[in-house]
Amino acid sequence: MITLKDVCFQYSADSTVKALRHIDLTIQDGECVVLTGESGCGKTTLTRCLNGLVPSFYEGELTGGLLLDEKNLLEMPQYEISRHVGTVFQDPRSQFFTVDSTDEVAFGCENLSMSTEKINQNIQKAFHNLRIEALKDCSLFALSSGERQKLAVAAIYAMDTPVLVLDEPSANLDLETMEVLRGILQELKREGKTIIVSEHRLSYLMGVADRYVYIQDGEIKQIWTPRQAEELSKAERKALGLRSFQSISLADIAKEGAPAEQGKRIEGRGLAVRLDKTEVFRGLTFNFQWGPAGKVVGITGNNGSGKTTFAKMLCGLLKPSEGALLFDGKPAAAKERLRQTYFVMQDTDYQLFTESVRHELELAERKNHRPCDMELILERMGLSQAAERHPLSLSGGQKQRVTIAAAMASGSDILVLDEPTSGLDGRNMQRLKETILALKKQGKLIFVVTHDMEFLDGIYDEVMSFAQKIR
Incomplete structure (x- = not known):
């Protein structure tokens, strides 16, 4: 006892x-x-x-x-x-x-x-x-x-x-x-x-x-x-601020796909990625188009199926071993993908570098040299009271919100969020959903890698599923 x-x-x-x-x-x-x-x-x-x-x-x-x-x-x-x-x-x-x-x-x-x-x-x-x-x-x-x-x-x-x-x-x-x-x-x-x-x-x-x-x-x-x-x-x-007590699957939130918008485009043709001697995926082909209304793409699948590897490849952190990745019809080298995207990692500690939450946002703001409304971002992510605290003194859920706030401050038009609700309670999950929809209205393309169907419900336009496990 x-x-x-x-x-x-x-x-x-x-x-x-x-x-x-x-x-x-x-x-x-x-x-x-x-x-x-x-x-x-x-x-x-x-x-x-x-x-x-x-x-x-x-x-x-x-x-x-x-x-x-x-x-x-x-x-x-x-x-x-x-x-x-x-x-x-x-x-x-x-x-x-x-x-x-x-x-x-x-x-x-x-x-x-x-x-x-x-x-x-x-x-x-x-x-x-x-x-x-x-x-x-x-x-x-x-x-x-x-x-x-x-x-x-x-x-x-x-x-x-x-x-x-x-x-x-x-x-x-x-x-x-x-x-x-x-x-x-x-x-x-x-x-x-x-x-x-x-x-x-x-x-x-x-x-x-x-x-x-x-x-x-x-x-x-x-x-x-x-x-x-x-x-x-x-x-x-x-x-x-609690999450649901009922289990929610992708089938529970399924909806008809949104009509394709003319405008910007990201396309993958026969992509493959190997890590060491393991082939993570092969023959991956996709075509995502979005216009001024923006788009949210859910990336789902079992643990180890290649979702995070896909996210890293998209952001220029990994090179495909085969195939082509094109932005607006032109081959996009790793350097160009890094420039156009902002990646929020699963492991938040890898992305926290400075002495305060506010400084983290200021650092991200320099990426595209676009001024942002720092106070609005802090308020929207529920971080106003923690603005001067050291990021590593925060809880896991609070750290998660800091990295997402930094993505907002970066001004990037393509955001890739890897398991963004890890450590988030119900209130902050809802706050993040509203934030993503607001960013979408700004014309951004947002990829959300997630197992969390409660979070994905009501925000996604398309879903790409990595159904096959590696192991």
Whole structure:
């Protein structure tokens, strides 16, 4: 059993805001509790309290009581906590220690001093039960973000700890893999594991969660049973900044294609891309046309099917091994594609360079030397209060909004957003939808690489689907 009594925490790096305020919560053995709420509300901080990273790694002032099976968690050494609590972080890259997928799954087991026989048994069980046998013995550098997310779950699953803490585990997962994750969580519950999930995407947790804990400004505001959560009206969810509790597929939002507009054009003819010795896709042909009204193109498909590779190729970060890519009927070299496009990456930390949010936008503004309304962009993305904060001090969802705000400030006419709703709550997802539609009205072509059909609903004009998995 986990007990939190009047827990308060304030980061040393940001003494102006209390990350947690008077948290009282008891989690029973074998229970699945979902922590939800808007970006920056304190969900991740609460998970860090449970796994011992606050305050031993993330320094600050922590008060109150944290008990794990009646033992004071604050007095337990980190290695002892790790025997009881396994964690999947929001950014899986931050918990990888090897370069090989099988070694990575073995790493945690080795640190718990399991026997060789037990380690091999747990590795086999993890890859099999998560249906990721094809990811065995792969270089971590060759995996997509979604595949790395699966591997992070497998590594913690193999450690066989009684408590699992998962921070946004579905952030980069396709719908099929989310269903696999749901099945794994159900199996872990049957095994008696205690599960704490911090999430914005809530639909896959119906039938798994025992309680939903809604956090706002560092405080627990409401706790719902699954039935109470499901009965929340759309207006109530919108007011709370929550995502839908119902699963939405591409078929649910399908519509007739928009008529082609005459004007600008991007065309691909027989494109192929190889990464190392792996052919990601071949024979890719497309033709997207857009006029003054702009266009939004959804890029969908399973993890590892080539969506991000396509996005990088389109933006000039990768060269096709075969075929031709044309802008307005003329071959577009990598340098020209880089000039005309702006790419928002999945991994936001790769695109955050400066000392403040405002400086990030100013840096992006220099790309095309087009002045922008900085204050309007900050307001539209809900970042006005964070304008002077260091980007790396923000939550995952807030970082995501900073990179999208930078894309807006760049003034580029072709925007490519790779999983832009990763880490976004319902309110900020809706805010981003409105922003994309406003950018579209400016005559921009916007590619949205996503697994998030709730987000894509109502904004796309065309969809290109990468249906085939690599692995």
